[in-house]
Amino acid sequence: MLGMVLRRFRDMVIVLVLVGTVMFFILQLIPGSPARAILGEYATESQVAALEAELGYDRPVHEQFFDWFGGMVTGDLGYSTSMGRGVTEAVFQHLGPTLVLALATTVLSVAIAIPLAMHTVHKPDAWSSRLLMGLSNLGLATPNFWLALVLVLIFAVNLNILPTSGYISPLSDPLWSVWYLVLPVVVLISNLLALLVMTLRESLSSELLSSYIRTARAKGLSESKVQYRHLLRNALLPVITVIGSNFGTLLGGIVIIEIIFVIPGMGWALNNGILARDLPLILGITLVSALIFVLINLLVDIAYGIIDPRVRVQ
Numbered sequence: 001m002l003g004m005v006l007r008r009f010r011d012m013v014i015v016l017v018l019v020g021t022v023m024f025f026i027l028q029l030i031p032g033s034p035a036r037a038i039l040g041e042y043a044t045e046s047q048v049a050a051l052e053a054e055l056g057y058d059r060p061v062h063e064q065f066f067d068w069f070g071g072m073v074t075g076d077l078g079y080s081t082s083m084g085r086g087v088t089e090a091v092f093q094h095l096g097p098t099l100v101l102a103l104a105t106t107v108l109s110v111a112i113a114i115p116l117a118m119h120t121v122h123k124p125d126a127w128s129s130r131l132l133m134g135l136s137n138l139g140l141a142t143p144n145f146w147l148a149l150v151l152v153l154i155f156a157v158n159l160n161i162l163p164t165s166g167y168i169s170p171l172s173d174p175l176w177s178v179w180y181l182v183l184p185v186v187v188l189i190s191n192l193l194a195l196l197v198m199t200l201r202e203s204l205s206s207e208l209l210s211s212y213i214r215t216a217r218a219k220g221l222s223e224s225k226v227q228y229r230h231l232l233r234n235a236l237l238p239v240i241t242v243i244g245s246n247f248g249t250l251l252g253g254i255v256i257i258e259i260i261f262v263i264p265g266m267g268w269a270l271n272n273g274i275l276a277r278d279l280p281l282i283l284g285i286t287l288v289s290a291l292i293f294v295l296i297n298l299l300v301d302i303a304y305g306i307i308d309p310r311v312r313v314q
Contacts (some may be wrong), residue, residue: 005298005301005302008294008297008298008301009298011294012291012294012295012298015290015294016287016290016291016294019286019287019290020069020072020283020286020287021065021069023282023283023286023287024065024068024069024283025061025065027279027282027283028061030277032277033048033052033057033277034052034055034057034081034276034277034278034279035048035049035051035052035055035057036048037275037276037277038051038081038276038277039051055081068280068283072287075088076088077091077280077283077284077287078280078283078284079280080273080278080280080281080284081276081278081280081281082272082273082276082278082281083269083272083278083281087280087281087283087284088284090269090281090284091266091269091281091284091285091288092288094264094265094266094268094269095265095266095288096169096265097167097169097258097263097264097265097266097268098251098254098258098265098266098267100169100170100177100181101181101184101185101188101254101257101258101263101265102247102250102251102254104181104185105185105188105189105192105250106192106243106247106250108185108189108193109189109192109193109196110196110239110243112189112193113193113196113197113200113239114200114232116132116197117196117197117200117201117204118200118204118227118232119132120132120133120197120201121201121204121205121208132197133197133198133201135194136193136194136195136197136198137194138194139190139191139193139194139195140191140194140195140198142190142191144187144188144190144191144253144256144257145256145260147187147190148183148184148187148256148257148260148261149260151183151186151187152164152183152260152261155183156183162179162182162183163179163180163183164261165260165261165262165263166180166261166262166263167180167181167261167262167263167264167265168180183261184257184258184261184263187257188250188253188254188257191253192246192250195242195246196239196242196243199238199239199242200235200236200238200239202238203235203236203237203238203239204231204232204235206235207231207234207235208231210234213226213231237304240300240303240304241300243296243300244296244297244299244300247292247293247296247297248289248293251267251289251292251293254266254267255267255270255271258271259271266285266288266289269281269285270282270285273285
């Protein structure tokens with residue numbers, strides 16, 4: 001297990017270096033001047049040139065890259081012109097809301113998906129099971145941005161029972177923070193919950209035919225112990241894989257949701273950085289997002305080893 005963790009950390013360093021390098025040179029291809037974006041369209045060429053020299057954008061690209069790469073190695077991701085502070089400080093200031101949305105979405109989706117999937121497996125012909133599978137297909141097909149706008153129109157504009165936008169940290173006011181998180185979390189859950197229900201249902205159906213289930217029942221174990229101690233534990237492996245492999249998609253969905261609901265997370269900051277051509281901020285958010293994705297996959301591998309002892313042996 002320790003060797004696997006060390007290999008994952010080695011791979012994480014390689015991934016971050018590759019992501020940072022590729023993104024740096026891709027951003028250089030974007031037309032327009034960051035200095036012009038800062039000063040506005042009425043600034044003179046001399047003013048733009050002076051600001052580019054001050055920010056270092058007039059130097060050759062390879063010199064800019066090595067300066068940025070050296071700073072990245074030491075934890076200094078540069079200065080954000082749109083935020084007026086260091087990129088590292090700006091990114092971690094906006095990291096909290098994004099993590100709250102991601103964790104709330106993942107935990108609630110798993111907690112709701114398990115009983116729903118087990119119900120559809122043990123009562124496949126019931127009308128409720130057919131309804132759940134139909135709703136799952138609908139959830140997979142519904143775009144997040146469309147559902148967000150519909151829910152805002154219904155619950156915030158027409159019924160006026162939920163806020164249209166904004167964010168309150170759970171650390172400052174847990175009760176009101178939940179009130180502001182209801183709509184964005186429901187939107188994010190719609191896709192992930194549907195995917196988890198369908199994945200877990202297929203996994204449970206396959207595991208029901210395994211010999212260890214028949215053996216457990218023959219030994220006289222209660223049905224609840226058979227289901228939750230044996231069946232569910234083995235059936236969760238594909239679910240963990242789905243969570244890890246789709247976490248990047250979840251982060252992409254959070255970007256859209258943060259913009260729609262004006263939640264000051266990394267997606268909201270990334271949108272502002274793109275509009276302002278704040279290249280250091282865009283690079284910093286991209287790197288942190290890649291780091292989160294790699295760490296989630298590391299946790300998935302560790303969870304595999306905990307749930308399935310055969311992984312630890314391999």
